[in-house]
Amino acid sequence: MTIQWFPGHMTKARRQIEDKLKLIDVAIELLDARLPLSSRNPMIDDILRDKPRLIILNKSDLADPEMNRQWLAFFKGEGHAAHLVDASTGNGVKEIPDQVKLLLKEKIDKQIAKGMNPRAMRALIVGIPNVGKSTLINRMAGRNIAATGDRPGVTKGQQWIKTGGNLELLDTPGILWPKFEDQQVGYRLAITGAIREEILNVEDIAFYAVKYLLRDYGDRFRERYGIDKLPEDLENPDEIVTVMEEVGRKRGCLVSGGRVDLEKASRTLLHELRAGKLGRFTLEAPNTRG
Ligand code: G4P
Numbered sequence: 001m002t003i004q005w006f007p008g009h010m011t012k013a014r015r016q017i018e019d020k021l022k023l024i025d026v027a028i029e030l031l032d033a034r035l036p037l038s039s040r041n042p043m044i045d046d047i048l049r050d051k052p053r054l055i056i057l058n059k060s061d062l063a064d065p066e067m068n069r070q071w072l073a074f075f076k077g078e079g080h081a082a083h084l085v086d087a088s089t090g091n092g093v094k095e096i097p098d099q100v101k102l103l104l105k106e107k108i109d110k111q112i113a114k115g116m117n118p119r120a121m122r123a124l125i126v127g128i129p130n131v132g133k134s135t136l137i138n139r140m141a142g143r144n145i146a147a148t149g150d151r152p153g154v155t156k157g158q159q160w161i162k163t164g165g166n167l168e169l170l171d172t173p174g175i176l177w178p179k180f181e182d183q184q185v186g187y188r189l190a191i192t193g194a195i196r197e198e199i200l201n202v203e204d205i206a207f208y209a210v211k212y213l214l215r216d217y218g219d220r221f222r223e224r225y226g227i228d229k230l231p232e233d234l235e236n237p238d239e240i241v242t243v244m245e246e247v248g249r250k251r252g253c254l255v256s257g258g259r260v261d262l263e264k265a266s267r268t269l270l271h272e273l274r275a276g277k278l279g280r281f282t283l284e285a286p287n288t289r290g
Helices: 007-021 044-048 065-077 096-103 105-113 133-141 183-192 202-225 237-250 262-274
Strands: 026-032 053-058 081-084 121-127 160-162 167-170
Touching: 007 044, 007 121, 026 044, 026 096, 044 121, 053 065, 053 096, 053 133, 065 081, 081 096, 096 105, 096 121, 096 167, 121 133, 133 160, 133 167, 183 202, 183 262, 202 237, 202 262, 237 262
Parallel strands: 026 053, 026 121, 053 081, 121 167
Antiparallel strands: 160 167
């Protein structure tokens, strides 16, 4: 579900998370491994402050394995604990309590030194819509937790979910807004389906998808669509559109007169991309800003 974020929503979402921070030992920041920068809330450091944090790169099953490694190294290099997960199958999920324990080691050791039984570690999952917060919560809970509506301001009584490994999770995630300042961020989010096509033009979304795919996965793209000649200049929009038209012809997206129905071609391409037909892909590399 896509939220239209207005300043009031952002303030409310932020306050809700800040209230929950008081209850927890650790924040689990969920990002989409295919676009870890674009799926990151721009104010996250300011919101979480010095709360211990585990960064989870979710949907790692859809992302480029080599880029997954690079992103892990990047976040670790920035001093964060980071971990790869595929919440849809559960890959990487069972290691989460141990990762959290490592982060809280000092605190836990102190409790033990005082002769106390370490109390359950308490965590909150935070992230922008569609990064997989509910899927991960359900996976960690081992059952389906009732959906609360992916909207800021929708609240219900909070409950702690036992997840094993002495880790408890708040059943409602913290929902954050994505970055807006950079148009390309919006297109990257839309390529993965995190922003609905009604909000941005589908042909524009496909345009950027083709541009990124040709840049990083050109051979795969050429193979799938049987395209003979890839553009020489990816900065030339005409060359990208020519490739989109070729995809449309290959997929029979034509209107009368044999012209390509670019909108249909765009939808087909995005559908195939999201369905994994073009393989695993990552849309941004560490330190990519443009
Ligand atoms: P949210 O609470 O953060 O908004 O995200 P949610 O769990 O609803 O997940 C959004 C979509 O992403 C869901 O697809 C979910 O199955 C999928 N998803 C979550 N984690 C993973 C993962 O690690 N790998 C893969 N491959 N998919 C994941 P959906 O319900 O089918 O929604 P949609 O695809 O119809 O939009």
